[in-house]
Amino acid sequence: MKCFEIEKLNLHYGDFHALKNICMNIEKENITSFIGPSGCGKSSLLKTLNRMNDIAEGCRISGDVKLFGEDVYGDMDVNMLRKRVGMVFQKPNPFPMSVYDNIAFGPRTHGIKSKYELDKIVEKALQDAAIWNELKDRLKKSALGLSGGQQQRLCIARAMAVSPEILLMDEPTSALDPISTGKIEELLLHLKEAYSIIIVTHNMQQAARISDKTAFFLFGQVIEYSETESMFTMPRDKRTEDYITGRFG
Amino acid sequence: MKLKNKFYERIMAMLCWSAALSSVLALLFIVGFILVKGLPHIKPSLFSAAYSSDNVSLMPALVSTIIMTFMSILLAVPLGMFAAIYLVEYAGRGTLRANKSVMLIRITAETLSGIPSIVYGLFGLLFFVSFLDWKFSMLAGAFTLAIMILPLIMRSSEEALLAVPDMYREGAFGLGAGKLRTVFRIVLPSAMPGILAGIILATGRIVGETAALVYTAGTVAQIPKNPMQSARTLSVHMYALSGEGLHVNEGYATAVVLLVMVIILNIASAKSAKKLAGGA
Amino acid sequence: MNKTVCLLPVIAALAAVFYGCSSASLASFDRAKDISVVSREDGSGTRIAFIGIFGIEAKSADGGRKDMSTKEAIIKKDTGVLMAAIAGNKYSIGYISLGALNDTIKAVQIEGASASAANIKNGSYPAARPFYIATKADASRLANDFISFILSLDGQAVVAKYYVDVDGSALAYSGGKASGKIVVGGSSSVSPVMEKLKEAYIKINPGATIEIQQSDSSSGLKGTIDGNFDIGMASREFKDSEKEKLIATLIAVDGIAIIVHKDNPVSSLTKEQVNAIYTGRISKWSCIHQ
């Protein structure tokens, strides 16, 4: 079953043609990874799915993107779209508030006021992010005091607190040490049942390990998009093969 | 619930726009008021050389303002710049003793910048006018103003020096240049635009100052022949005219001249600050 | 669209301010309104003279003196600012030197006599006060020469233009051409006439430079005692402590005009009414039946 259907999508930053004629469908309840050299447009596509590109200066989009059949750039309320399509960034960006307020910010934004309910949401989100026992006795402390890995898992918990349907991840582990990276990958595999996950990564082993389908991007185009299994063992396109075998960066 | 968020956004957008609008309207209202009241009275007689009770010329005040500004800048800039050089270049970054002195100097500078101008005027009266017995004079006024703008110049010079990348210093040290040569030949020239912006900002403050000058430089309306003579700046001139009540129109004309000077200073300061941003 | 929505409240507020200003002056004089009393700061010679003339002070048995003016009075530091306050406030009342009168405000009659130099000379206008200059015994030659000019025919002619000149054997000025610099400081009421006298004197004696510091009577006398000024200016009688140290020379007599807003129908007051207003016993214009 498809969660995102993308047809003839083009994107320009000023006069730079970042995405050229993208057509692809992204499956529900599995992990899709976007790989490719830096500047190939994989992050731009990710930011188009939850309209985070609207904030970027001079960004023009054409073509259409459908979320469960609804046109994302139509009359859908952008804030509701971002609630349903959560996002985690490359550099962990917890708010300069306590751990509790970080997680509770999303639910409070969307109208949940009662302390009892917020406590429940915060605990569930932290448990889902497998970080509850590390943080349960420092909920009131500032989130900026946590380690890189803890901060990123906090951001994942924060995203999950608004119970999104889809989680977008923009190179979530590139700023983290191997141990934290391992923990997050394990977490993603665990979250796969509840959320459809789309992850942009430089780390091909990571894509091979955790994703069900992979798309390879080059110069703003989708070169190849298939099951991760077949992509890494029998790449159809020579350029995909060169990239996977590390012939170019 | 979705409605509440949309309502919140609408309200906040309105508040921000209205606040910005009222700030702009306040400015236009004041500048418009001054121009409407002052422009018709800008006559050549206003700029004649000598002040007399019939022809209330502001030329002496204009000349005194320029001299006063020049004297206070001459006093405050070297001190302020050297102080900034000490704080940025010389204060031992690590050693405790240096840190304590840096902290002391920073807190003092911050306190000095918070002192009201009437307290400066009083201090000037007590110290320069009576204790040093300079009587009401340009010198007393200039020294008082110099202390007032010292923290301003120190802070802007410090920021300008900090903006100079360390690699310039390392490059110069690498060639065997001493600290002094590096500071004067490499660091200062590239920080100069920022320092200049600070000086111009300080000049803006001097031009607008009255309370501190009334008690130190006095209110004599003639062009002073030497620094020991009393003289009034444009702002003091405007205050004195409003006091006498006979020449309120000339007061508004003086306000227009003051406004023009402030505009020129702001443009000059923005230009030199841009030069700093545009690369050393 | 939301931008225009938020422009409306701000424009409405500003329109109200404008309307507020214009309507205030159009509406007729409402007698029920409070009198807003305006006075000068403590050290002003005009104030000390005014309080003396209208008896707004209480003398206690042990020689103590208490200023009985109401604490509600708005205080203005100079003649000009006070006149601007009267011209800007329909229900205000104030007092200034006769010489500073102009058409932005209206002077009221006191005890039936209008405020003019003639009425002061013939004594019908009760509110008059002396203009003194003060010097120490060791005043410089230039200072004495300048004073002799002021008391001379030409000096008194300058004074007569605005104030009441001092009769006396006013001989033509025949002083020597003393050069050098003197500083004249003190009352803001005396300063205007002193500027005129200085300009007239400089024409005759260009070698002299005279610096005029405008502040108020008490600081003028104090400055002369301290030596900061060569000649002090005061628009009030000297205190005993000042009499001992200074030589007082009367150079002119000036009236104190009680002024009100031009739209104010009241055009005559008795000394008793002025006293009642300034001590706060009368607070509304309705209490003054014309």
Place this chain on the structure above:
Amino acid sequence: MTSIKEKVMSRVFLLSALSTVLALALICLFLFINGIPAMAKIGAFSFMLGKEWSPSDTPPLFGILPMIAGSLYVTAGAIIIGVPIGILTAVFLSKSCPKKLYKFIKPGMDLLAGIPSVVLGFFGMAVIVPVFGESILSASIVLGIMILPTVTGISESAIRAVPQNYYEGAVALGAGHYRAVFKVILPAANSGVLAAVILGVGRAIGETMAVIMIAGNQARMPVSLFKGVRTLTANIALEMGYAAELHREALIATALVLFVFILVINLGFAALKKRIK
């Protein structure tokens, strides 16, 4: 050879830096020498808490409580008017102002900051006083306008210093633009905004020229928003010219009270900032 020049110049730099300390020391010294004896003679309590100020009477009374209250009322009024508009304008300039509009408003605010206080006094006397009379309200409006550019300028730079990824994090959770700005960015910039407010307070409480023209200068406890009041600064400026012996020292003591007031506000704020870090 150069090492001597180095040593000398580094001494010169140090001395210039210490010149600020010398200046502050001199100011404190002269204010205390001339102010403290008066406080002692009048009695610190009856001076600071006395409600009656009549220096020319015999026996004179020197109570500056009305002036302290006056300064507080006027400064509070200025804060109530100047700070909200200033912060909202700062948010507008930093987060929702179109580029071409910014090019006009920013220099405008710098000009508003440059307008001398005597000019603002004229404006207040001719425009605000006819409407609201010589009162706390008029003084608060004019002082509010005076501190507006200070609060806006510093708040704006504090808001701009907050990392952009906080904003992105909030928006990615479905928060609207203004909710993200007011609930995440502004709280994150609170120490900068607080510094702006403190500077605004310092400027408002230290203002003299504009206040004297429009505040009414009645030396009695504040009565109502529409009645005038005398501030500490006005008290000094009104009477400093002619004050003699004890009266003059009482005015210097008033300046001392004002000076200590400012010192306490600045040091209190510095301590607060250290605690936030």
